[in-house]
Amino acid sequence: MSDNPDEINQRLQRLRAKAEAQLAKVEPEKEPPSALDTDELLRELHVRQIELEMQNEELHRMQVALETSYAHYLELYDFAPVGYLTLTAEGMISEINLTGAKLLGMERKHLINRCFARFIDDQDKDRWHRLFLMMMKDTVGERQCFDLPLKRADGATRHTHFDCLCWAGDNAASQLRIILADITQCRQTEELRIAAIAFETQEAMMVTDASGVILKVNRAFTETTGYTAEEAVGRMPRILKSGCHDADFYAGMWESLQCTGAWTGEIWDRRKNGEIYPNWALINAVKDNDGTVTHYVAAYVDITDQKAATDEIERLAFYDPLTELPNRRLLLDRLQQELVSSERRGLTGALLFIDLDNFKALNDTLGHNKGDLLLRQVARRLVSCVRENDTVARLGGDEFVVLLKNLSMDVGEAAAQAKISGEKIIATLNEAYQLDGHEHSSTPSIGVVLFNNHEHPADELLKRADIALYQAKAAGRNTLRFFDPKMQSAIEARVRLVRDLRRALAEKQFRLYYQKQVNCNGQVIGAEVLIRWQHPERGLVSPLDFIPAAEETALILPIGQWVLETACAQIKQWENHPQAGNLQLAVNVSARQFHQPDFVRLVCNEIEKFAINPSKLKLELTESLVLDNIADTILKMKALREIGVHFSLDDFGTGYSSLSYLTQLPLDQIKIDQSFVHNIGIKPSDAVIVQTIIGMTKNLDIEVISEGVETKGQRDFLELHGCPLYQGWLFGEPVTLEAFEKLLR
Numbered sequence: 158m159s160d161n162p163d164e165i166n167q168r169l170q171r172l173r174a175k176a177e178a179q180l181a182k183v184e185p186e187k188e189p190p191s192a193l194d195t196d197e198l199l200r201e202l203h204v205r206q207i208e209l210e211m212q213n214e215e216l217h218r219m220q221v222a223l224e225t226s227y228a229h230y231l232e233l234y235d236f237a238p239v240g241y242l243t244l245t246a247e248g249m250i251s252e253i254n255l256t257g258a259k260l261l262g263m264e265r266k267h268l269i270n271r272c273f274a275r276f277i278d279d280q281d282k283d284r285w286h287r288l289f290l291m292m293m294k295d296t297v298g299e300r301q302c303f304d305l306p307l308k309r310a311d312g313a314t315r316h317t318h319f320d321c322l323c324w325a326g327d328n329a330a331s332q333l334r335i336i337l338a339d340i341t342q343c344r345q346t347e348e349l350r351i352a353a354i355a356f357e358t359q360e361a362m363m364v365t366d367a368s369g370v371i372l373k374v375n376r377a378f379t380e381t382t383g384y385t386a387e388e389a390v391g392r393m394p395r396i397l398k399s400g401c402h403d404a405d406f407y408a409g410m411w412e413s414l415q416c417t418g419a420w421t422g423e424i425w426d427r428r429k430n431g432e433i434y435p436n437w438a439l440i441n442a443v444k445d446n447d448g449t450v451t452h453y454v455a456a457y458v459d460i461t462d463q464k465a466a467t468d469e470i471e472r473l474a475f476y477d478p479l480t481e482l483p484n485r486r487l488l489l490d491r492l493q494q495e496l497v498s499s500e501r502r503g504l505t506g507a508l509l510f511i512d513l514d515n516f517k518a519l520n521d522t523l524g525h526n527k528g529d530l531l532l533r534q535v536a537r538r539l540v541s542c543v544r545e546n547d548t549v550a551r552l553g554g555d556e557f558v559v560l561l562k563n564l565s566m567d568v569g570e571a572a573a574q575a576k577i578s579g580e581k582i583i584a585t586l587n588e589a590y591q592l593d594g595h596e597h598s599s600t601p602s603i604g605v606v607l608f609n610n611h612e613h614p615a616d617e618l619l620k621r622a623d624i625a626l627y628q629a630k631a632a633g634r635n636t637l638r639f640f641d642p643k644m645q646s647a648i649e650a651r652v653r654l655v656r657d658l659r660r661a662l663a664e665k666q667f668r669l670y671y672q673k674q675v676n677c678n679g680q681v682i683g684a685e686v687l688i689r690w691q692h693p694e695r696g697l698v699s700p701l702d703f704i705p706a707a708e709e710t711a712l713i714l715p716i717g718q719w720v721l722e723t724a725c726a727q728i729k730q731w732e733n734h735p736q737a738g739n740l741q742l743a744v745n746v747s748a749r750q751f752h753q754p755d756f757v758r759l760v761c762n763e764i765e766k767f768a769i770n771p772s773k774l775k776l777e778l779t780e781s782l783v784l785d786n787i788a789d790t791i792l793k794m795k796a797l798r799e800i801g802v803h804f805s806l807d808d809f810g811t812g813y814s815s816l817s818y819l820t821q822l823p824l825d826q827i828k829i830d831q832s833f834v835h836n837i838g839i840k841p842s843d844a845v846i847v848q849t850i851i852g853m854t855k856n857l858d859i860e861v862i863s864e865g866v867e868t869k870g871q872r873d874f875l876e877l878h879g880c881p882l883y884q885g886w887l888f889g890e891p892v893t894l895e896a897f898e899k900l901l902r
């Protein structure tokens with residue numbers, strides 16, 4: 158039998174109608190029946206009565222069944238494990254079972270005609286409305302399933318699964334029938350499962366109760382700390398304490414946990430094996446609904462490797478790898494801080510710029526390994542000379558800087574203190590060094606600058622200390638000098654000069670002047686080309702004023718190349734010139750230029766480029782240049798001489814050439830320095846030197862020329878003693894090309 162109450166009702170009604178119709182049939186007829194008829198009728202009536210009673214019984218039985226079934230249905234409906242709910246087209250609850258009412262947390266009678274949306278959390282309301290409209294429009298009658306949290310009347314949230322179907326009766330308005338299943342428990346189980354998986358991550362994790370007793374640790378915790386769960390649980394986190402942090406550190410951590418519920422930062426812990434290591438820690442307080450802390454959860458990342466990498470990067474960035482001293486960058490940083498601090502505290506500081514004298518010679522003679530050994534020992538000695546708060550830095554090469562802090566407020570006294578420190582450094586660095594069994598002695602020069610405010614930036618102070626160092630070097634080395642402001646302007650002028658020199662090259666401001674070289678008969682046999690700088694503001698600048706700076710900055714290389722090229726071009730131009738066709742041009746070559754590895758090739762290139770006769774070109778070298786690297790010099794000279802280029806030894810007598818070297822050099826000419834020529838008739842010893850040089854050239858079979866010949870007396874003396882060639886104002890000053898060509902005519 159069907160349990161459907163509607164169906165049962167319908168059947169009941171049908172039975173009731175049938176019984177009534179039969180009762181109507183047994184009503185007595187208007188006319189009295191006969192005796193026979195009466196018996197018949199009575200029998201029939203009896204039968205009908207019995208039938209009726211049976212039908213009534215059936216009817217009763219059915220009614221009981223119906224009521225039982227209805228009660229059963231109601232029970233099923235109300236106590237179903239899911240909530241049943243019907244919403245009107247306006248979203249009002251028109252019907253709900255007890256489970257549904259319980260889920261919403263309200264009595265059923267209060268729920269009827271209430272808007273269902275009030276049980277949807279504010280943040281989900283939009284979604285609910287969209288879904289609701291969409292479902293109500295749906296005439297196909299398709300089920301829609303989704304999860305949405307329900308907000309109960311008491312404010313608690315239940316995660317709920319919705320199973321909805323829109324129901325449109327023939328003439329009735331649409332309704333939405335919803336089955337609600339509470340999935341909160343499933344959700345929580347799922348979340349716990351996720352949390353359990355998450356707990357076993359790479360990060361070491363620890364859960365404590367509110368008093369800090371460890372309740373749970375994960376596998377990574379054991380791997381990092383060495384404590385198993387059995388060893389850690391029940392104990393306090395202080396088992397990890399390294400002793401690296403003071404009480405203030407932990408007080409700060411607790412304060413943060415109490416105020417913000419979290420703490421994050423670097424913390425040094427101790428592993429079970431005693432090893433101390435750095436962690437990046439994140440600790441969170443877990444609170445209950447009342448806001449009372451119930452647990453702490455801590456996650457740690459072992460940053461030993463990361464820290465080692467950072468330290469290594471810092472070491473590379475801020476320390477000199479050879480001596481492990483701070484490098485220039487770190488020094489400037491510390492100096493910058495000290496400038497501010499000295500001003501605030503009214504104290505004076507000092508910067509000592511230290512350079513080892515003749516360090517290059519050690520490197521060149523004993524090799525770089527020994528040089529490095531010396532630098533390391535110097536670094537150690539310097540550190541031993543200063544207080545812990547002071548800084549010793551290496552700027553590079555053999556340059557060290559000492560930063561002395563907290564000297565006297567009185568500048569005079571501070572200077573005295575710096576001087577004492579500097580002298581102590583000199584004395585210490587003067588002691589003999591043992592370089593792999595080789596005893597070596599070295600001396601330093603020191604430039605000192607004082608500061609007591611940050612009026613001058615750090616790099617400016619460093620520059621000043623460097624200037625003072627130059628003064629110490631100029632004063633004979635192995636000594637100390639304080640910065641002298643007068644030096645400053647000289648240095649600044651030099652900086653300008655170098656800047657202008659670079660521009661001069663690009664803007665073609667150099668000129669060549671030509672000075673005659675003549676023989677005894679006054680015939681012009683050649684000329685020396687002498688460079689001039691046509692400076693846009695300073696006018697014609699002498700080479701004496703810029704060649705040294707050009708040498709130091711290597712600008713001499715392009716400048717020298719230009720001179721060589723211009724001279725070769727001139728030789729070519731004069732090839733068929735009636736007066737200049739046979740002239741030899743003497744070109745001055747600087748040391749740096751000559752010692753370029755490809756100097757020979759550069760000269761050959763110019764000769765080939767202009768297709769000139771190489772013997773028309775004479776290169777003037779100085780004694781010091783030649784002696785710098787005698788073996789290399791001889792090789793280069795021989796190579797060039799082989800193709801016909803001539804060589805003259807300039808400024809002879811001022812250097813330290815030994816006779817043995819002179820014999821080895823493939824020289825064509827020696828040029829007696831003008832200082833001796835000038836002293837002829839003034840300083841007898843110089844006149845003797847001139848005679849000696851001339852005699853020597855005769856013996857070596859080398860041509861001799863005198864430069865700086867200004868008077869006839871000088872010329873006659875030179876001729877008398879056997880010097881046949883002359884250059885000097887007596888015959889002609891250095892002049893422009895046009896003037897020189899005019900002179901020739």
Ligand code: C2E
Pocket residue numbers: 672686687688699700701704717720745746747777807808831864865866867884885886887891
């Ligand atoms: P230096 O090669 O010994 O040149 C001779 C210097 O003596 C020249 O000075 C010349 O002008 C000067 N002089 C010539 N005759 C007399 C005289 O009778 N009396 C006096 N008192 N001086 C005389 P300048 O031109 O100023 O050159 C100076 C130095 O500059 C040269 O000395 C040379 O060492 C260098 N120099 C000049 N031009 C060049 C060049 O193109 N390249 C290189 N590397 N150095 C050059």
Ligand code: MG
Pocket residue numbers: 685745777807
């Ligand atoms: Mg010369």
Ligand code: MG
Pocket residue numbers: 807808828830831864
């Ligand atoms: Mg000279």
